[in-house]
Every structure is written in C-alpha cells, then in structure tokens.
Amino acid sequence: MAARASSKTSESSDKVSVICRALRRAIIEQALEPGAKLPEDALGERFGVSRTIARHALGQLAAEGLVELRRNRIAVVATPSWQEARDAFDIRIELERLVVRQLAGKLTKAQIAELNAHVDAEDRARGGTDAVSIRLATEFHILLAHMTNSPILVRYISEVAYRCCLTLSLYSRPHSSECAINEHRAIIAALAKGDAAKVMELMHHHLDSVANRALVAPTPQRGRDLLDILAPYADEVTSDRVVKLSKIARRG
Amino acid sequence: MAARASSKTSESSDKVSVICRALRRAIIEQALEPGAKLPEDALGERFGVSRTIARHALGQLAAEGLVELRRNRIAVVATPSWQEARDAFDIRIELERLVVRQLAGKLTKAQIAELNAHVDAEDRARGGTDAVSIRLATEFHILLAHMTNSPILVRYISEVAYRCCLTLSLYSRPHSSECAINEHRAIIAALAKGDAAKVMELMHHHLDSVANRALVAPTPQRGRDLLDILAPYADEVTSDRVVKLSKIARRG
DNA sequence: GGCGCTCCAAATGCATGCAGTTTGATGTCC
DNA sequence: GGACATCAAACTGCATGCATTTGGAGCGCC
Numbered sequence: 143m144a145a146r147a148s149s150k151t152s153e154s155s156d157k158v159s160v161i162c163r164a165l166r167r168a169i170i171e172q173a174l175e176p177g178a179k180l181p182e183d184a185l186g187e188r189f190g191v192s193r194t195i196a197r198h199a200l201g202q203l204a205a206e207g208l209v210e211l212r213r214n215r216i217a218v219v220a221t222p223s224w225q226e227a228r229d230a231f232d233i234r235i236e237l238e239r240l241v242v243r244q245l246a247g248k249l250t251k252a253q254i255a256e257l258n259a260h261v262d263a264e265d266r267a268r269g270g271t272d273a274v275s276i277r278l279a280t281e282f283h284i285l286l287a288h289m290t291n292s293p294i295l296v297r298y299i300s301e302v303a304y305r306c307c308l309t310l311s312l313y314s315r316p317h318s319s320e321c322a323i324n325e326h327r328a329i330i331a332a333l334a335k336g337d338a339a340k341v342m343e344l345m346h347h348h349l350d351s352v353a354n355r356a357l358v359a360p361t362p363q364r365g366r367d368l369l370d371i372l373a374p375y376a377d378e379v380t381s382d383r384v385v386k387l388s389k390i391a392r393r394g
Numbered sequence: 395m396a397a398r399a400s401s402k403t404s405e406s407s408d409k410v411s412v413i414c415r416a417l418r419r420a421i422i423e424q425a426l427e428p429g430a431k432l433p434e435d436a437l438g439e440r441f442g443v444s445r446t447i448a449r450h451a452l453g454q455l456a457a458e459g460l461v462e463l464r465r466n467r468i469a470v471v472a473t474p475s476w477q478e479a480r481d482a483f484d485i486r487i488e489l490e491r492l493v494v495r496q497l498a499g500k501l502t503k504a505q506i507a508e509l510n511a512h513v514d515a516e517d518r519a520r521g522g523t524d525a526v527s528i529r530l531a532t533e534f535h536i537l538l539a540h541m542t543n544s545p546i547l548v549r550y551i552s553e554v555a556y557r558c559c560l561t562l563s564l565y566s567r568p569h570s571s572e573c574a575i576n577e578h579r580a581i582i583a584a585l586a587k588g589d590a591a592k593v594m595e596l597m598h599h600h601l602d603s604v605a606n607r608a609l610v611a612p613t614p615q616r617g618r619d620l621l622d623i624l625a626p627y628a629d630e631v632t633s634d635r636v637v638k639l640s641k642i643a644r645r646g
Numbered sequence: 647g648g649c650g651c652t653c654c655a656a657a658t659g660c661a662t663g664c665a666g667t668t669t670g671a672t673g674t675c676c
Numbered sequence: 677g678g679a680c681a682t683c684a685a686a687c688t689g690c691a692t693g694c695a696t697t698t699g700g701a702g703c704g705c706c
Binding site: 156157158186191192193194195213214215216 | 689
C-alpha cells in the first residue's frame with residue numbers, strides 16, 4: 143500500500159483555502175485561544191478579502207471542528223469538552239494504528255530518512271515554545287498519514303490531530319516533549335523493521351500516554367472554571383469584594 | 395460511555411444546511427450519480443436561494459468528500475477511485491469496531507428496541523428500490539454511532555458511510571440486502587449480550603463482506619437532467635421562491 | 647448595589663453585480 | 677473529413693449592499 147498513485151487532495155490556492163490554513167495554524171499554535179471571537183469583518187479586513195470569503199473559510203473550519211458557528215452569533219474558536227477530547231483521542235488511536243499497520247515494512251529508505259529528519263527537527267525545537275513543539279509533534283503524525291497515500295486517511299488524521307492539539311492547549315499542563323520524541327523514534331524503527339504488531343502497539347501506547355498525560359481529568363464542574371481562569375485578574379479589581387459569579391457566568 | 399450528556403452537533407436550519415442535506419441525500423440515493431454536474435446557478439434556482447448559498451453548500455459537501463470542486467470549474471458529484479473506496483471501507487471498519495466496542499453491554503432496553511425497529515424498517519423496505527435499502531442500511535450504522543453520544547464519532551462515521559454509499563453505486567451490482575439485515579440483527583443481539591469481542595468481530599466481518607461484494611466492475615452512467623433529478627428534493631425546501639420545474643430551461 | 651428595560655452600534659444572513667475564466671459551437675483552412 | 681483558430685454564452689470568484697438579529701451600554705426602579 144505504500145506505493146500507490148498519489149492523489150491531490152490538498153487545498154488549492156483559493157483565497158478561502160489560504161485563510162483556512164492561516165487560521166488553522168493560528169489555532170493549533172494557540173495564538174488564537176479556544177473561545178476567541180472571529181468576526182467575519184475583522185478576518186476579512188485582516189486578510190484583505192471580503193466578508194464573503196472569510197465567512198466561507200469559517201464554514202470550512204467549522205466542518206473540521208476547529209470553530210464553533212452559531213446562527214447570528216460571532217464565530218469562536220472551538221472549546222471542546224473534556225469528553226470530546228477523550229473521544230477524539232480514541233478515534234485517533236484507531237486511525238493511527240491503521241496507518242502504521244499499512245506502513246509497516248513498506249517504507250522506502252527515502253521515506254524513513256524523511257521521518258528521521260522530521261524528528262531531528264522536533265529535537266532541535268525543544269528549546270523553543272511549547273506551541274511549536276506540539277505543532278511539530280502533530281505534523282509527524284500527519285507526515286506518517288501522508289505516506290499511506292490515502293487522501294481520506296490523511297484528511298481524517300489531520301483533522302482529529304488538530305482537534306487533539308486544540309484540547310491539549312485546554313487541558314494539558316506544560317508539555318514535556320522529550321519522551322514523545324523518543325517514542326517517535328521507536329515507531330520509525332519498528333516501521334523500518336516491518337513489525338506491524340509491534341508498531342501498532344507502540345503507536346497505541348504513544349497516543350494513549352499523550353492523552354493520559356494531557357487529559358488530566360478536571361473535576362467535572364470546577365476544573366478550568368471561569369473563576370480559576372480569572373484568578374490572576376482578580377488583583378486588578380480595586381474592590382476588596384469578590385467578583386460576583388452572576389456577572390461572569392454569562393460569558394458566551 | 396452509553397450514558398453521556400447529548401451534545402448538539404447536527405446542522406442548524408440555515409439555508410445552507412438544508413441544501414446540504416438535500417444534496418447529500420440525493421447523492422447517496424444515487425439520484426445524482428457520480429460525475430453529475432452541479433452548477434451553482436441551477437442549484438440556487440432549484441432551491442430558491444442565491445448562488446452564494448448554493449456555493450457555500452457545495453463547499454461543505456466538498457469538505458465531506460461527496461463533491462469535487464476545482465477552481466473555475468463546475469462542481470461535480472465525487473467519483474471516488476477504486477482505491478479510495480477500499481480506503482474508506484478500511485477506515486470505516488476501524489471506526490465502527492470502536493463504536494460497537496463502546497456500546498457492547500451498555501445499551502438501554504429502549505435503545506435496543508430502537509435498533510430493532512430500524513431493522514424492521516429495513517426488512518419492510520426490501521421490496522422497494524435498492525437506493526432506499528442502501529440508505530436504510532447506512533442509517534442503521536449511523537444510528538449506532540449516535541448511541542455512543544460522541545459527536546465526533548457520529549460525524550466521521552456518517553461521512554465515511556456516505557462515501558461508501560457513493561462507491562457502492564459505482565462499483566457494486568444490484569444490492570442483496572437480505573444478509574445485511576441478518577447481520578444487523580446479529581450485531582444487535584451481541585451488543586445486548588455485551589460480548590464486545592464478538593460484536594467487534596461481527597461488525598468487522600459485516601463491513602468486510604459488504605466491501606468485498608461491492609468491488610466489481612464499474613457501471614457506466616446515464617446523464618439525466620439535474621432539475622428533474624432534484625425535483626423531489628426541492629419539495630422539502632420551504633421557500634416561495636422555488637421555481638416551478640416547467641419554467642426552467644434545460645441544462646446539461 | 648442588583649434587576650429589568652429600551653435602544654443602538656455591530657455583526658450576521660443573504661442577494662446581487664461585475665470581472666475573469668472555461669466551455670463548446672462555429673467557421674476556416676488544410 | 678478533420679484539425680485548428682475564434683468567439684459568445686455559461687460559469688465561477690469575489691466584493692458590496694441591504695435587511696435582520698444580537699448584545700450590551702445606558703438608565704430608571706426596586
């Protein structure tokens with residue numbers, strides 16, 4: 143399956159696609175945090191296009207689950223629930239097991255070199271920001287998916303991986319990417335060796351550990367609550383009284 | 395996992411969404427065959443909306459893989475390659491195994507009754523057209539996915555199942571739905587019994603046999619007038635601007 | 647201070663208009 | 677007859693304009 147006619151599925155150079163890519167990257171790098179407003183006007187102005195185009199782009203991103211769109215409301219960056227995050231990881235595990243099953247023992251030397259080069263890049267980026275590390279780690283998985291030459295698989299893996307990125311920014315503590323990198327190397331080695339069962343197990347464990355490390359279950363109602371989020375800002379309140387819950391709770 | 399807060403992911407009542415649903419159904423029922431042209435003008439006229447809306451709907455369907463969109467070209471119903479068909483089935487098998495794994499032993503009596511009722515409906519529809527049989531069979535799987543209460547899973551299963559529908563119309567000969575119905579009943583029984591391994595095996599075999607039965611020689615397609623084809627689907631669109639069939643010039 | 651009300655700037659939902667590209671039908675030449 | 681140049685109709689890409697809806701500032705009342 144590793145030698146298959148390559149099919150062009152990637153986005154063309156529409157203005158819509160360009161904006162989609164830009165927004166997608168901004169979201170997964172957490173430049174745009176979950177809940178951030180995305181007014182059509184502002185996007186259009188920022189990217190030098192009309193509202194029509196910005197609107198269309200938002201529609202696409204909503205289809206990917208990165209943006210939430212409610213009628214007559216300003217679009218916002220999606221804020222997946224903890225349960226949705228788990229669901230996304232569950233799906234991702236199955237799909238990525240499929241990927242490595244298809245690839246085991248079928249990679250060319252050039253492809254293995256490409257994978258190693260990517261992990262090297264991840265290594266070099268360890269000193270940088272978490273956002274970049276996470277993005278590179280995610281792109282490693284997408285690179286793997288590409289090697290199956292299955293456009294559908296690429297699309298689903300990309301989408302679900304981006305969603306996982308999004309949830310990491312919500313529910314994860316500072317990212318320790320070191321072991322992830324080692325696990326990536328182990329996966330490449332097992333792929334090269336052609337041990338399908340082994341590499342499926344490795345991938346499963348890899349994603350499962352990322353998920354478990356990341357998705358520290360918030361206590362159902364209090365974790366990552368608005369009050370916690372606003373705690374650092376409480377200092378700015380001149381009054382010594384606690385800010386009323388009712389005033390905050392209706393933030394859309 | 396079977397008892398989880400239900401989350402509203404389904405499409406709202408935008409005009410865009412309405413048109414998406416209509417077109418999606420027309421495609422999976424093979425009223426619109428793969429390769430059929432979908433000019434924005436004609437769609438807008440047929441559904442009583444502007445080109446802007448029709449265009450947006452086409453964009454969504456393209457994101458789902460049901461429509462192919464090339465710059466400056468008329469949109470067409472997607473014509474998946476044989477390989478893409480296999481890929482779609484591979485992915486579907488993994489995802490649906492995940493579904494039944496989550497559901498095994500966790501269904502309520504009401505849910506089991508609902509599933510049985512659906513299969514009864516499939517049974518009754520055996521006398522009807524293949525298109526309806528295939529749609530009902532597909533909807534059985536989507537119904538299962540819904541019971542996981544995982545919106546992401548529902549979306550992916552729906553999408554990939556629709557794509558499979560599409561490929562069935564391309565590569566499959568008249569559908570013998572009898573065994574599929576029996577297999578659906580067996581799956582329900584195993585789910586109720588709570589035997590996860592068994593039901594995963596059943597689902598795997600079920601989808602695999604459908605896929606293998608499907609992969610035969612492609613069938614040539616006959617051109618029909620788009621507006622005629624869409625007539626029954628336009629009725630569901632509530633707009634006084636829907637143009638009467640007789641008043642519309644023919645198009646190719 | 648808290649709660650409800652009115653009203654308006656801002657944002658969305660959608661249609662329409664114009665410019666540029668593709669299509670394919672026609673005419674011309676070999 | 678068939679290959680090729682030509683051109684108008686058809687279609688898409690995109691911006692803009694108007695109607696409708698939202699959300700929140702301001703204000704009076706408890």
